[in-house]
Amino acid sequence: MSIDAKAAAFRKLHKPGNPFVIPNPWDAGSARMLEGLGFKALATTSSGFAMTLGRKDYGVTREEALAHGAAIADAVDIPVNADLENGFGLKPEDAAETIERACKTGLAGGSIEDSTGDKQNPVIDDDGLALARIEAALDAVKKSGRDFVLTARAEAFLYGIGELDKVIARLNAFADAGADVVYAPGLPDMDAVRAVCKSVEAPVNVLILGKLAQHSVGEFAEAGAARLSIGGGLAWNAYGTLGAATQMLTEGRFDMLSANRDGAKKVAPFLKA
Template identity: 80%
Template sequence: MTDAKTAAFRALHKPGAPFVIPNPWDAGSARILEGLGFKALATTSSGFAMTLGRRDYGVTREEAISHGAAIADAVGVPVSADLENGFGVSPEAAAATVREAMMTGLAGGSIEDSTGDKDEPVFDEARAVERVAAASEAARAGDRDFVLTARAEAFLYGVGEIDKVIARLNAFAEAGADVLYAPGLPDMAAVRAVCKGVSKPVNVLILGALTQHSVEEFAQAGAARLSIGGGLAWNAYGTLAAAQSMLSDGRFDCLGVNRDGAKKVAPYLKG
């Protein structure tokens, strides 16, 4: 069964006509982003972890899915969840995570090929594909549609080789992934290579040098979806550093920072 939100989410994925999917970190930021006009949202593992006073990858499966469900319930647009590596190394763990996510109002979710082991940060290809296949099988066996994104993390860990990453993404597509994602691509040439080299819609993380490019440039490269990751959350929490002046200088000038911006978005909150 395909519900209206998931159908709308699938329809947004058009290679060469990318939509921006920003990443809220709580219900309030989600409502504001929806109010600003974004057509879909995605959770961020690092942004959510900060709301709990933790580092990225410091949350449990139950916490992440509950968080995703709360954001999905807070807005009328589709929400995709950052499901990290499925909260376990086995294919069964990835499948279980997808099954639990499907029991909420989430329209989709992503599964990484990261291991959590600093010495071997990504799974070998055979194991990675097995995990995506298990997640895809779980998604197709449910009683509602679910857009599965498969992530190849090599570039984030400094071990990315473009040809190998493209081959892995194509293997993920064959295993049943709906959207392909290689966060940490170094430049627009790499974006073009990935979009040209794979058979499914591509999500691009706007990070590093890629922040200097426009939506139109990503469209020309063939991208279908543009995400921000924890960027907005980190910027928002970064404003708290201004409060240090209260201690160091005994001044309160920092309280004027971004006040005008807050007034502009406040109408999108409830109450």
């Protein structure tokens, strides 16, 4: 499948009220396994990838993130969306450069968020700058001459400073500029999900995190969501199996290994020979 065909297929998956689950692999092996299980698209995870390098989230460079996204995309035959953080810089030119380079890979899409990397002021508070960065990213897609699904993210809730009206206003500005998908990770409850989906004229991605993990795909469909992602959830669960190493060290036992291996055997057949 050509990259334009992958991007077109990815775009068609986004149907408000009929969400698809897009899991987040952290390496080529997990990507192959998830594809084999039947998922229609995948997305990289910044935190999951950072863990593979022994780093915390936001601890990778633009070059590393793009190479990682390209490697995931090359490992599977389904569309892959890349978590491109804040475009690796706060200027519109930074977002544009990141998307320009992403368009030269096999990625079907990517996201740009309004985070700053500053713990004291974690989200861009200038609405004009936040919008200009998305507009620059969209312009980079246009100049690339290929299809690329751009997701625009408003991060306030993820940092505990979200105000629903302001987040919705920012998402609407992104949608009006032409963003293909909008995303406000960290929404606190289903009422907030409904409000965003009802108020924004673009397909909405919802991060399954916190209380939202208690709800089903059907409930998110009723709320109007178009895409459901899990961020670093699978990666954190996978690394959690290292608890078996603690058992070896502290108890001198190995029975946790068998339980973890049995789970891996179910997806191992999808790896390449």
